[in-house]
Amino acid sequence: MEYRPLGRTGVKVSPLCLGAMMFGPWGNDDRADATRIIHRALDAGINFVDTADVYSAGASEEIVGEALQGRRDDVFLATKFFMPVDGDGPNRRGGSRRWIMRAVEDSLRRLNTDYIDLYQVHRPSPDTDVEETLGALTDLVRQGKVRYIGSSSYPGSQIVEAQWASRERNLERFVTEQPPYSILTRGIEEDVLPTVQRHGMGTLTYSPLAGGWLSGRWRKDSASRPASSARPSARFDMSQPANQRKLDIVEELAQVAEWAGVTMIELAIAFVINHPGVTAAIVGPRTMEQLESYLPAADTKLAPEVLDRIDQLVAPGVTVNPDDNSYGAQELTAQARRRHGA
Secondary structure: OOOEEOOOOOOEEOOEEEEOOOEOOOOEOOHHHHHHHHHHHHHOOOOEEEOOOOHHHHHHHHHHHHHOOOOHHHOEEEEEEOOOOOOOOOOOOOOOHHHHHHHHHHHHHHHOOOOEEEEEEOOOOOOOOHHHHHHHHHHHHHHOOEEEEEEEOOOHHHHHHHHHHHHHHOOOOEEEEEOEOEOOEOHHHOOHHHHHHHOOOEEEEEOOOHHHOOOOOOEOOEOOOOOOOOOOHHHHOOOOHHHHHHHHHHHHHHHHHHHHOOOHHHHHHHHHHOOOOOOEEEEOOOOHHHHHHHHHHHHOOOOHHHHHHHHHHOOOOOEOOHHHOOOOOOOOOOOOOOOOOO
């Protein structure tokens, strides 16, 4: 497997990152089986694992921690914080120093490790100064508990703001961004990807299969449903015209894949990792069979005419169903737009 530079950190990572959201009650609750999947990924050359404290309320981190015993030094381990994990109190979430200092200790314990390679803010916080978050994360780096820090689902403007704050205040900077990206969800091509590239950051994209839409499970002649209850239902509501449009595109993409001599899964993942602004695509298998179907994509190259045909089906920068984006929700609420009075 060919390894890629993670931004300008000097770290090299595999083009496929093993996502652990499906390990635990949200997906596969058989810990022994999940461990086998993780070990198979490492044996195949994947050296990058991404999880989050909120996945299955911490169970995902525990499973990853158990599986990496004896192999921890060979893995670039990433996790995320921000969402409430085991309580609903107002201060048990977010990007405040108070919560970050608690959340990191919980993650270190569950992962059974002394340090986290990449600690990421799962979402931007509309009511927290970015300097508050960066200040706490800087302290964690200086304490040796965290090696690098990153963001997830930040719009371009907030990526720039965070980079500016880091320079002005002499704070650690985000070295990665983790946005959604797939053939059906191309919104980041317009702003986020160019911004990340200008700042020399790595990009870890998630949902290259668009939550299963590009895996072959969602076709006009076969009903399906999300593999995890964690996925927003709006992305799979067939009464929405945007989702009907996705079904039409999937039918066309199946023909493109056949023409290219690859599976739909290989086409979808290769499309993502062939973009020069993408460091790695996060793939989140629930079963060993799924993992095996993802692995060939790491070495799949798509011909220019294949990429051109994909562009005809979904134009660059276009997200077919805006519900598939994970950023911009705060800015587009009626309250933020002053559409209604208090």
